[in-house]
Amino acid sequence: MADTYDLVILGSGPGGYVAAIRASQLGLKVAIVERERLGGICLNWGCIPTKALLRTSEIYHYMQNAESYGLKADNVGFDLAKVVDRSRKVAGQLNAGVKGLMKKNKVTVVEGVGTVTAKGKLSVKQGDKTVELEAKNIIVATGARARDLPFAKADGERIWTYRHAMVPTEMPTKLLVIGSGAIGVEFASFYNDMGADVTIVEMLPRILPVEDEEVSAFMDKALTKQGIKLLTQTGLEGLAPSANGVTAKIKHKDGKVASEEFSHAIIAIGIVPNTENIGLEALGVETDRGHIKTNGYGRTNVDGIWAIGDVTGAPWLAHKASHEGIIAVEKIAGGSPHQMDKANIPGCTYSRPQVASVGMTEAKAKEAGYELKVGKFPFIGNGKAIALGEAEGFVKTVFDAKTGELLGAHMVGAEVTELIQGYVVARQLETTEAELMETVFAHPTLSEMMHESVLAAYGRAIHY
Incomplete structure (x- = not known):
């Protein structure tokens, strides 16, 4: 006899596990199915462990350039095995954290390979054993995998x-x-x-x-x-x-x-959605080049089947998956969430220097027919950036000249992946240039460049 739930989620990445927690908060009986490790690719093999590696390389760079800060660091080197081990321990710590969250929120974790066999039915293969699950609603959050070159598959060696x-x-x-x-x-x-x-x-x-x-x-x-x-x-x-x-x-x-x-x-040429062999074809779930087609709430064309995250298409970002999961669950629970607005999803690249953005680029805004006011402010004009020894980069803001709407923000330089959230909040609140100009920014901070960039768009920059 099948175990019955209000909701079953296939996949425990940042979309799946967040959706499970929110569903539990809303009083739903939830099960989550995972074939590998809780937390999915992002936590175990993507976002988090890569940032641990990048932090190591950042510190190594500073050690090699210690003299510019008045410091001495002789015979600087690294142990590759220990570098990798630290990254894996960070991922392991967070994997354990997700396990704890599932237990705290009374989410049933079912380990194994899941397949949707019919509306409201899901079969989980656990070696020689098969577990049957039933739920009025199923969320597919199976993510994606790296795309191979057609003429050269990755071998893990070279x-x-x-x-x-x-x-x-x-x-x-x-x-x-x-x-x-x-x-x-x-x-x-x-x-x-x-x-x-x-x-x-x-x-x-x-x-x-x-x-x-x-x-x-x-x-x-x-x-x-x-x-x-x-x-x-x-x-x-x-x-x-x-x-x-x-x-x-x-x-x-x-x-x-x-x-x-x-x-x-x-x-690093993109991803392939994990939509094969999970039962979607037999149910007639619509896809576009492998990605599941959904509306703004995560609903597919098949009643009771929902989808979130990388499996639904670009942007392939963990925070997009999490937000989609919350929207879908709140809709399933009878709420009235706002539909996903992809224009307000920030993108971040954690290289040296960092890159972050939200909304339209200047070129896209022009293509859309907007009359623009564009402001730029360089890191070299910011006291905190100079004090940090990180004086390269800039902040750029793009406004609708007629309404003052913040159409987009684009940054490159130290810590911009943290700064971008200010502009994301501004867009979510439908803030215009007037509110941003009148906001007080702490001094000395890198965030002052955000203020100056807005001022620059209207010919009012103070420090450059």
Whole structure:
């Protein structure tokens, strides 16, 4: 006989486990099904452990440049195994935390491979045993996996995905990073700071192509200055691993193809949604290039089947998945949540320097027909940035000239992944330039640049 619940969630990533907690808070009887580890890719193999690695490389960079702060640090080095071990311990600590949250919120955790067998029915295979679950509503939160190159699959030895790149057994000497989105740039930044010779290959005309053009241009110069080789408008026509390295056939923007040797390669060309073999086809759940189609509440075309997170399409971000989970659960529970507004989802890249943004780029706003007021303020004009020794970067704000609506904000520099939330709140509250101008910002802080950027859009910047 099947175990019966109000809601069953397939997948325990940042979408699934957050949805489970909110459902429990709303009085629903909830079960969550997970085939690997609670917390999903983000917690175990993505967002969190990569930030632990990047923190290590940041500190290593500061140690190597201690003299600029009046300090001495001789014979600076690192133990790769211990670097990786710290990252895994951070992930393990948070995995244990999610387990505790499930217990605290009385969420039943069912380990195994889940398949939706009919409306309201889900079968979980646990080795030789199968557990049957029933619920009026099922949320699919199965996430996504790294996309392979069609001509060169990751082998974990010389050709890596992000999972391999997080647990290296040896330090690359010459690294090829294929793709310049957030994942590619973060790994390029980490390995470059740790001493590898890094090259990034990008098919599009600029790196970080979803960001504002000025941010991309700044990052191009900053990463190049750090020693990273950037090849834009460049394709990859072959990748052949050997015992000692990997040979890449690189098609440059002039059309010429050249072979180059690397010790390792990281494939960072996007993701594939985990929608296969979980029963969606038989139920007639609509998909678009593998991603489940949903409305603004996470509802699919099949009654009682919902979907959230990476499996539903871009942006592929943990915080988007979590918010979608809360919206879906509140709708299931009979509430009236606001639909997901993807224009208010911040994007962050945790490289050195960091990148963060929300809303429209200047180019997108112009394409949409807006008359604009654009403000920029550089880090070099901010006292806190200079004191920190982080005087490179800028904050850019884009306003509708007619209404004062904040259309977008774009940042590059130290700690901007923390600063961006101020603009996200401003957009959520539908704040105009007037409220932002009249807000008092603490001194000395990096956040003062946000104020100055708004002032600059209207010709009122004080310190630059």
